[in-house]
Amino acid sequence: MKTKAAVLYEYKQPLVIGELDLDGPRQGEVLVEVMAAGICHTDLSVISGLYTVPAIPCVPGHEGAGIVREVGPGVENPKVGDHVLFLWVPRCGQCYYCQHDQPYLCELRNWTRAGTMLDGTTRLHKDGQDILNMTGLGTFKQFTVVPQQSTLPIHEDIPFEVAALTGCGVITGAGAVLNTAGVEAGSSVAVLGIGGVGINVIQGAVVAGATKIIAIDLLDSKLAEAVKMGATHTINAGKEDALEKAFEITGGIGADYAFDLVGGQRATETCLGLIRQGGSAVIIAVPGMEETAVVPLTPFIVTEKKLLACYYGSSNLNFDLNTLLDLYKLGRLKIEELISDRYSLEEINQGFDDLVSGKNMRGVVIM
Ligand SMILES: [Zn+2]
Ligand SMILES: [Zn+2]
Incomplete structure (x- = not known):
C-alpha cells in the first residue's frame, strides 16, 4: 500500500512530505493508522544529526497513537480495531530486563533503535530504496507497520493526542x-x-x-x-x-x-x-x-x-502508562493543557520551527 510520510533525507534540512511504499505486516507485526503524533525534542536531535540512529533516510516520530487496521500472522494482541499507543521501546516480556520489571531496557530495543523491524528489515521503501523508522515506529506518517511489542491497547475514550503524549513526555517526566x-x-x-x-x-x-x-x-x-x-x-x-x-x-x-x-x-x-x-x-x-x-x-x-x-521514566510501561491515563481521567494529570498547537502532516516543519523558537510547549500532528 501507499502512505503519506514526512521523510528525513538530509540532516538539518526540512522533512520532505511524500508518498512511500509500505509492505503489509509480517509475523508478529501490526499495521496501524496513525491518528496523532507528538513533536518532541528527540525528533529534533535526529533531524539535526545529533543522534545518528537510525541512519537516513528515515521517518522520524516516536510518539503517537492510532487504530490497528491489520495484524500479521501470530498476533493475538492487539486486535484489528484496537486503539493503541506506541511505545518507543518494544518489550518482549521474556528477557532478563523484562523479567526484572525494567522493560524499557528490553533487548529488542537494539533493533528498533536502529530503525528496523525485529528481523532487521524495513517495510518502508521509496523507488526501491529502503527507508528506516525512528525507534521502529516513524510516527510521522499516515500508516505504519510496527512490532506488536511496540503497541499498548488503550480505552477508546482516551483522545489520540493525549495517548501520544503520555507515551513519551508524560511517562518520562512523571x-x-x-x-x-x-x-x-x-x-x-x-x-x-x-x-x-x-x-x-x-x-x-x-x-x-x-x-x-x-x-x-x-x-x-x-x-x-x-x-x-x-x-x-x-x-x-x-x-x-x-x-x-x-x-x-x-x-x-x-x-x-x-x-x-x-x-x-x-x-x-x-x-x-x-x-x-x-x-x-x-x-x-x-x-x-x-x-x-x-x-x-x-x-x-x-x-x-x-x-x-x-x-523512559524507569517505567514498567504497561502498568505505569495505564496509571497515568487513569490519573488523566481523574483530572490529576493535565495532558490536553500541554498541547499548544496542532499541525497537519504538511505543516510539520512549521511545528519544528515553533519548537525551536520556544513558542510551543507541545505540538501535535493530527493526521
Ligand atoms: Zn518524545
Ligand atoms: Zn524484553
Whole structure:
C-alpha cells in the first residue's frame, strides 16, 4: 500500500512530505493508522544529526497513537480495531530486563533503535530504496507497520493526542519522579529546563506530594506554564543566580531532588549543585553522542550525593502508562493543557520551527 510520510533525507534540512511504499505486516507485526503524533525534542536531535540512529533516510516520530487496521500472522494482541499507543521501546516480556520489571531496557530495543523491524528489515521503501523508522515506529506518517511489542491497547475514550503524549513526555517526566527518584511527600524538587518533559516532572512532583517545586528556565513564558502545572517557585536563570535562589527557597540546604532536562556538563554540575547532601540529581536529557560530564569525586562522596540516569521514566510501561491515563481521567494529570498547537502532516516543519523558537510547549500532528 501507499502512505503519506514526512521523510528525513538530509540532516538539518526540512522533512520532505511524500508518498512511500509500505509492505503489509509480517509475523508478529501490526499495521496501524496513525491518528496523532507528538513533536518532541528527540525528533529534533535526529533531524539535526545529533543522534545518528537510525541512519537516513528515515521517518522520524516516536510518539503517537492510532487504530490497528491489520495484524500479521501470530498476533493475538492487539486486535484489528484496537486503539493503541506506541511505545518507543518494544518489550518482549521474556528477557532478563523484562523479567526484572525494567522493560524499557528490553533487548529488542537494539533493533528498533536502529530503525528496523525485529528481523532487521524495513517495510518502508521509496523507488526501491529502503527507508528506516525512528525507534521502529516513524510516527510521522499516515500508516505504519510496527512490532506488536511496540503497541499498548488503550480505552477508546482516551483522545489520540493525549495517548501520544503520555507515551513519551508524560511517562518520562512523571516516571523520573515516581520511579527513578522515588520522590516522597513533603520533598523539595528543582526542575532544570521546562519543556515537554520538564513540565511533566512538575506534574509528577505534584502527584508525589512534593511541597516545594522549583521551576528553572530562561524563558518567563515557560515558567508561567510551570506555575499552571503546579510549580510553587520559579527561577529565571538568565536574570538571577539559580543556585543562590534555590538555596534561599530551601532554607539554605538545597533541594532533595533535582532533574536535568537540559543536558551536558554544565547542567549536570548545576543539578549536583542544586541538591542538598544526600540528595539525588536525576539526568533525563540526552545530550550529543560525544558529551561527557566530569564529577569531582571527593565532594561528591563526602556529601553522599546521588547521580541517577532516567530512561523512559524507569517505567514498567504497561502498568505505569495505564496509571497515568487513569490519573488523566481523574483530572490529576493535565495532558490536553500541554498541547499548544496542532499541525497537519504538511505543516510539520512549521511545528519544528515553533519548537525551536520556544513558542510551543507541545505540538501535535493530527493526521
Ligand atoms: Zn518524545
Ligand atoms: Zn524484553
